[in-house]
Amino acid sequence: MTRLRGELIRLPLYLAGLTMLVPFYWMASAAFKPVPELTRNPPSFVPGDPTLDAFYEPDWDPAVRADQVVAGLFQRYPDVPGGFLRFMGNSLFVAATITVLSLLIAALAAYALTKMDLPGRRVIFVVVVASMMIPWQVTLVPNYLIVRNLEWLNSYPGYIVPALAKAFVVFFLVQYMRSIPDDLVHAARVDGAGEFRIWWRVIMPLMRPALAAMAIFVVLAEWNNFLWPLIIVQDDTMANVPVALSRLNASNAFNPHNMAVIMAASLLTSLPTVIVFLAFQKHFTRGIALSGIKG
Amino acid sequence: MTAVLIDKPPTARPAPAGKRARWRRAVPGYVMLLPFAGLFVGFLVWPLLNALYFAFTDFNGVRPPSWVGLENFGRLWFEDQRFRTALVNSVIYVACTVTLTTAAALALALAFRGTSWRDRVMRTIFFLPSVTSTIAVMLIWRWIFSGERFGLANTVLARFGADPVSWLSTPRWTIPLLVLMAVWGGCGYGMVIFVSGLNAIPEELYEAGRLDGANAWQQFRYLTLPQLKPVTTYVVITGLIGAFQVFEAVYIVFRAVSSVGGVQDSGLMLVPYLYDMGFTKFQLGYASAIAWTLFLIIFVISMIQLRVTRALREL
Numbered sequence: 001m002t003r004l005r006g007e008l009i010r011l012p013l014y015l016a017g018l019t020m021l022v023p024f025y026w027m028a029s030a031a032f033k034p035v036p037e038l039t040r041n042p043p044s045f046v047p048g049d050p051t052l053d054a055f056y057e058p059d060w061d062p063a064v065r066a067d068q069v070v071a072g073l074f075q076r077y078p079d080v081p082g083g084f085l086r087f088m089g090n091s092l093f094v095a096a097t098i099t100v101l102s103l104l105i106a107a108l109a110a111y112a113l114t115k116m117d118l119p120g121r122r123v124i125f126v127v128v129v130a131s132m133m134i135p136w137q138v139t140l141v142p143n144y145l146i147v148r149n150l151e152w153l154n155s156y157p158g159y160i161v162p163a164l165a166k167a168f169v170v171f172f173l174v175q176y177m178r179s180i181p182d183d184l185v186h187a188a189r190v191d192g193a194g195e196f197r198i199w200w201r202v203i204m205p206l207m208r209p210a211l212a213a214m215a216i217f218v219v220l221a222e223w224n225n226f227l228w229p230l231i232i233v234q235d236d237t238m239a240n241v242p243v244a245l246s247r248l249n250a251s252n253a254f255n256p257h258n259m260a261v262i263m264a265a266s267l268l269t270s271l272p273t274v275i276v277f278l279a280f281q282k283h284f285t286r287g288i289a290l291s292g293i294k295g
Numbered sequence: 296m297t298a299v300l301i302d303k304p305p306t307a308r309p310a311p312a313g314k315r316a317r318w319r320r321a322v323p324g325y326v327m328l329l330p331f332a333g334l335f336v337g338f339l340v341w342p343l344l345n346a347l348y349f350a351f352t353d354f355n356g357v358r359p360p361s362w363v364g365l366e367n368f369g370r371l372w373f374e375d376q377r378f379r380t381a382l383v384n385s386v387i388y389v390a391c392t393v394t395l396t397t398a399a400a401l402a403l404a405l406a407f408r409g410t411s412w413r414d415r416v417m418r419t420i421f422f423l424p425s426v427t428s429t430i431a432v433m434l435i436w437r438w439i440f441s442g443e444r445f446g447l448a449n450t451v452l453a454r455f456g457a458d459p460v461s462w463l464s465t466p467r468w469t470i471p472l473l474v475l476m477a478v479w480g481g482c483g484y485g486m487v488i489f490v491s492g493l494n495a496i497p498e499e500l501y502e503a504g505r506l507d508g509a510n511a512w513q514q515f516r517y518l519t520l521p522q523l524k525p526v527t528t529y530v531v532i533t534g535l536i537g538a539f540q541v542f543e544a545v546y547i548v549f550r551a552v553s554s555v556g557g558v559q560d561s562g563l564m565l566v567p568y569l570y571d572m573g574f575t576k577f578q579l580g581y582a583s584a585i586a587w588t589l590f591l592i593i594f595v596i597s598m599i600q601l602r603v604t605r606a607l608r609e610l
Contacts, residue, residue, distance in 0.1 A: 013406050017420045020479065023435045024423065026447060030438070043445050109331035116324035117317065124328070131339060133597040135540055137566050138586040141349060141579050142342035145356065165334035195323040224428045226543055227566075231574055242430040246547060249434055259438055266431035277426040281419065284426075288484065289491030 027270075030263040031055075035070070038259055054260035070257045073264045076248070080237050084265065087244040088272075094159045094240060095222035099215050102164045106214075107207065110173035111199045115185050125174065131167045137227070144231055158232045159240075163222065169214050172291055176210035177203065213287030216280050220273055241269045349583035356579050367584035378585070380560045381568040388470055388564060389538040392477040397530055399478060400485025401523075405515075408490045418490070422483035429480075433547035436476050437463070440548075463549060466561035473544055473562060481537075485530045492526030493519070525604060532600040536593050542566040565589050 030038065032050040037043075057072040077083045113121050143162050152158035180203065188198045204211075226242040233239050239247065245265050248258075277284060350367055352360035371378050403421055407414040424432060439447040442461035449459040462468050496519065504514050520527075545567040549557030555571040556563025563571075565585065573582030 010406050013403060013417070017417055020420055020423070022447075023432065023439060023479075024427075026439060027431070027435045039443070039445050043447065043450055105330045105334065108327040112324040112327040116321065116327075118321045118324045118328070119318065121324075124332075128335070131335070133536070133593060134339070134343060135536070135586075135589050135593050137540060137542075137569060138346050138590045139339060139342035140569070141573050141583050141586065142345035143338060144574075145345075145579075146338070146342065161334070162338040165331055165338060167335070167339075170331065195327065199327070220426055224430070226430055227570070242428060245428075245430045245434065249437075249547065262434055263438070266428070266434050269428045270431045273426045273428060274423065277423075278419070285418075285422075285487050288487045 024270075027263050027266050030260055031267045033260055035257050035260060038257070054264035070255070070261060073261050073268070076261070077236060084244065084268070086237065087239050087241045088268070090238065091223050091240040091242075094156065095219050097156075097160050098163045098222050099218045101160070102166045102169060102218060103211055103214060105164055106166055106169040106173055107204065107211065108199065109170050110177050111195075111203055113170075114174050114177045115182065115198075115203070116195065128167045128170050132171065140227070140231070147232055153232050154234050154238045156238075159229065163225075163228070166218065168291075169218065172214055172287070173207065173210055175290070176207065180206050209283065209286070210290075212280065212283040213290070216276065216284045217287055219276065223273055241265075245269060346583045346586050349580050350587045352580045354580035354583075355577050360580060363580070367581050368588075371581070371584050371588065377556075377560060377563065378568065381556070381563045381565055384470060384560075384562065385539060385541075385564040388473055388477075388541065389535060391470070391474045392481070392538045393531060393534040395474065395478045396481045396485055396534055397527070399482040400489050400530060401527075403482060403486040404489030404493055405519075407486075408493050418483070418486065421486055424480040425484045429543045430547060432480060433476070433543055436472075436544075437548045440472060464558050466557070466559045469549055469557050469561035472548070473541070476544055476548070477538065477541070481534070485534065488526060488530055489523070492523050496522045528600060528603055532596060535596050539564075539589065539593060539596075540566055542570065546570070565592075 029045070029047055031054050032052070033044070033047045034049055034051045034053060037048060053072055055072050056074050057069060060069050060071045060075055062071075062075075062078070073084050075083070077086075080086050082089065112118060113125055118124075147153055147158045147162065150157075152161070184202055184206075185198055188202050193201070223240075224242060225240070226246070229240045229243045230246070233243055236244070236247070245262070248265055249262055349360060351362060351364060353363045353366075354360035403417075407417040407421075440462035441449075442459065442463060443449070444453070444459055446459075446462070448462060452459060460468070462472060500518050500522070501514060504518050509517065541564055545557065545562045545564055546555060549562040554560060554563075555567045555575065566589070569582050569585045569589070572578045572585060
């Protein structure tokens with residue numbers, strides 16, 4: 001009986017869960033609808049005649065600019081080699097590089113701050129933690145100017161270098177590294193290992209769960225990053241997926257025929273993140289829980 | 296912000312040695328800190344100070360900045376009508392978003408805190424928006440609330456015999472829609488934190504409560520809620536900070552032809568205004584004053600959090 005009552009109380013939440021999925025469903029189904037079906041009123045909930053036209057439209061002819069036949073996603077961007085795949089490549093490259101480098105840098109710093117007797121490390125750690133409450137948009141204008149002066153606008157270093165120092169990652173890794181016994185480090189020192197060696201061979205393997213949690217965090221955040229790329233990217237070729245998506249939207253805002261293409265692009269943007277999340281869900285939620293619970 | 300500082304005594308300290316020996320031993324440590332410290336100073340501390348300097352200058356990014364003292368802040372805080380709109384919008388949006396998101400997150404955590412198959416599926420569903428590209432999500436919303444008859448929201452309305460609403464160009468609807476999108480997108484994140492908070496509460500408390508005859512509501516009110524206080528504070532504070540920084544939703548869904556902030560600036564908030572001033576109007580000094588104002592707001596909130604958590608610990 002109590003079981004049944006519990007389920008009854010949960011009923012609204014099940015319904016909420018169902019409505020949570022509606023936008024995703026709408027996106028996925030729209031990506032496969034032919035143009036006339038998109039603007040039909042009332043709309044169809046299942047594509048009556050599923051098609052891949054939004055990705056590649058065989059009838060589209062660049063010479064004829066007809067309103068009824070719009071170019072598929074992979075036919076757009078004639079000046080960008082690779083088209084939409086290029087944007088996905090940009091996003092992937094930038095996200096992967098930032099993740100690997102920022103984790104290495106942060107893990108080095110966390111090791112020095114927890115396992116070594118550095119004069120002033122308390123102060124350093126307090127400064128790092130305090131910096132976490134600075135909204136990063138405050139540094140937007142100066143960082144834009146720095147990157148412009150370095151002539152890194154519209155380039156991979158412009159994406160990557162300013163994003164490498166992540167105070168949050170250092171904080172998280174320090175918290176985790178404290179749980180590793182210092183005796184391990186002592187023993188390695190007695191055996192004559194240098195600090196870098198201890199860091200790489202003893203500590204880093206033990207840090208794997210924490211590094212995995214942070215890696216997923218950083219990868220997703222960078223893949224979805226929008227405001228910074230929006231500012232430093234001028235040339236379509238260097239756009240990442242979110243910027244390309246927003247430009248696709250801006251240039252076609254008033255043509256409903258392009259909606260299927262925009263939804264197809266949204267689908268291709270979201271799918272990788274959802275897959276990464278589903279595959280590494282355990283690490284990811286643990287990362288959030290660990291960072292949140294120690295308030 | 297979490298504030299757990301080094302609370303253990305310094306570890307890894309071998310037999311007492313001279314001060315100089317200690318410094319010498321520390322050299323590899325500083326070398327290991329160097330990459331992080333260099334980037335941290337170069338792209339965070341230095342820009343932060345620069346932003347502070349620019350905030351007191353008239354600067355368009357081309358001519359060198361010229362010092363104007365407090366003029367930017369004076370204009371921003373006391374004269375600028377658009378900033379007032381942005382601030383009021385932000386405060387309303389933040390208040391509604393954080394309240395609703397926290398309540399929804401707590402309800403979800405209570406309902407789906409277990410390890411059963413059902414609970415995990417439901418948690419995944421509610422968490423999905425947090426990992427999906429914000430831009431993609433915003434484009435979907437934009438279409439769902441499209442003013443035409445094929446927009447999903449209007450289709451549902453038509454089912455009930457109502458007239459279509461032009462959601463995106465009616466200023467009255469801007470903030471409610473932004474709040475809806477934020478709650479949809481944010482409740483899963485809070486839920487995960489609440490779930491781990493709930494699972495950290497010792498089961499004995501509930502056993503004792505049941506022995507004393509507490510019913511489900513009393514257990515929730517007198518055991519769960521007080522135990523969850525630090526977690527709730529964390530969810531609320533990070534929610535506040537995040538909500539004050541909203542940008543994509545305004546920029547993608549509501550950007551009007553001539554303005555970043557939507558029709559009649561109905562969706563203008565702090566970061567969109569910062570972007571508008573800095574990167575479409577190139578008033579970089581003024582934009583820096585907005586940025587520092589945002590910083591001050593978030594600083595005050597963080598300080599309140601520190602106070603509250605300290606007070607809670609003393610209880």
